Amino acid sequence: MAGLWCTMEPAPSVVLVDLDDTLCDYSTARDTRLRIAFSRAFEVSDSRPTKPDLERLIQESIRLQPHGTDHFAELLAQHGVDGRGAAVGASWFRANRFHGLQLFPEVIPVLGSLRSSSVDSATKRIRRIGVVTNGPKDVQRAKLRHLNLERLIDFVVISEEFGVAKPDPAIFHEALRLADASPDEAVVVGDSPEFDIAGAQESGIRSIWMNRRGLPWQGSRQPPTLEIRSLYELHNLIENR
Numbered sequence: 001m002a003g004l005w006c007t008m009e010p011a012p013s014v015v016l017v018d019l020d021d022t023l024c025d026y027s028t029a030r031d032t033r034l035r036i037a038f039s040r041a042f043e044v045s046d047s048r049p050t051k052p053d054l055e056r057l058i059q060e061s062i063r064l065q066p067h068g069t070d071h072f073a074e075l076l077a078q079h080g081v082d083g084r085g086a087a088v089g090a091s092w093f094r095a096n097r098f099h100g101l102q103l104f105p106e107v108i109p110v111l112g113s114l115r116s117s118s119v120d121s122a123t124k125r126i127r128r129i130g131v132v133t134n135g136p137k138d139v140q141r142a143k144l145r146h147l148n149l150e151r152l153i154d155f156v157v158i159s160e161e162f163g164v165a166k167p168d169p170a171i172f173h174e175a176l177r178l179a180d181a182s183p184d185e186a187v188v189v190g191d192s193p194e195f196d197i198a199g200a201q202e203s204g205i206r207s208i209w210m211n212r213r214g215l216p217w218q219g220s221r222q223p224p225t226l227e228i229r230s231l232y233e234l235h236n237l238i239e240n241r
Contacts, residue, residue, distance in 0.1 A: 011238050012206070013125055014179040015114060016172065017153075018190030019133040019140065022210045024147055029101040030067075034058045037069075037093040041076055045085030052079050069093050097139065098146045104212075110231040111152040114238060128154045128179045132171060132188070134195060137161040155179070166192075167199030176205075187225075189234060193217070197224045208234060 020026035035054055038061075042051045057079070065071045069090035076086045115129045131153050133140050137160045144150050155178045159165035162174055176186060183204040190196020191210040198221050200207035207224040209217070210231075217223050228234050 010184075012127070012185060012187040014128050014130065014176070014181040014186040015234075015238075016130050016132050016175050016179075016186055016188045016200075016205070017111075018188075018192065018196050018210070019131050019143070020135075021191045021212075022189060022196075023107050023131070023149065024101055024103050024143070026101065029099065030062070031058055032100045033093055033096060034061055036096075036099070037072075037089040038076070040092050041072070041081050041085040041089030042079075043085075044088045045081045047080050047082040047085070049080030049085075098143065101143070101146065103147050103149070104231070106231045107149075108152065110235045113235060115152065115154070117239065128181070130154060130175050130179055131156040132166065132175050133157070134159040134165045166195040167202060169199060169203040172199055172203040172205060176203075189228075189231075193221070193224075197221070200224075208237075 017023060035058060038054055038057055039051075042049055057075075061071065061075060064075060072090040072093075073083060073086040076089065081089075111129055114127055117127055129152065131144070131149070133156070135158060137158045140156075140158045140160075144156060150156075155175070157171055157175045157178070159171060162171055164170040164174075166172075172188065176183065179186065184206075187206045187208055188196055188200035188203075189208045189210055190200075191212070193209065197207045197209055201221060201224075206226075208226045208228055209224040210229075211227050212229055214229060217227075226237065228237070
């Protein structure tokens, strides 16, 4: 895998970025919401259950269903929580969908800088930023508004809205169409080897793995073009040429 201090040649005129856990810290916010929801479930349950190890319960919940609450009743029943407690926890979780959700600190300055800079001095073409994300259209659109991201990007492609999800190349081709760009003019940045990196490779687009936790590459496919741990490194790769 190419190292941190490489640069991108030619510099991309289009940057396609994943949303969850690439631009915003979805995983931390989800863990916080689950912790609060489960705590409330135990507190209001008439069966007076003994509160278990919440961190282990959170991981089991994510394993069963990463994003929803349909499994709450069955999971919590295993720990003595009655139906009322499970319903209260699930209701809080759904009502506070964006509780604690924030952009990573470097997102605003980096996207602003990349989007305002020209690709080359000859054409004066301005770089375009697009978000390509899987998920329900209403949730992801609301998330973009909550994070005030729409002012920093030029377009967004959402899987439910488009009808195809990552890693299918079609969703990346749609992003290229909106950007009026070819695959060799673009780069895909994302945290998921399965959805972002594999989709970029299938689409013929250079890929950058957002590896914030410094994990070893474990994808089943070939490694990405480059690896970074923050968007500051993306800025250096593109601009310090």
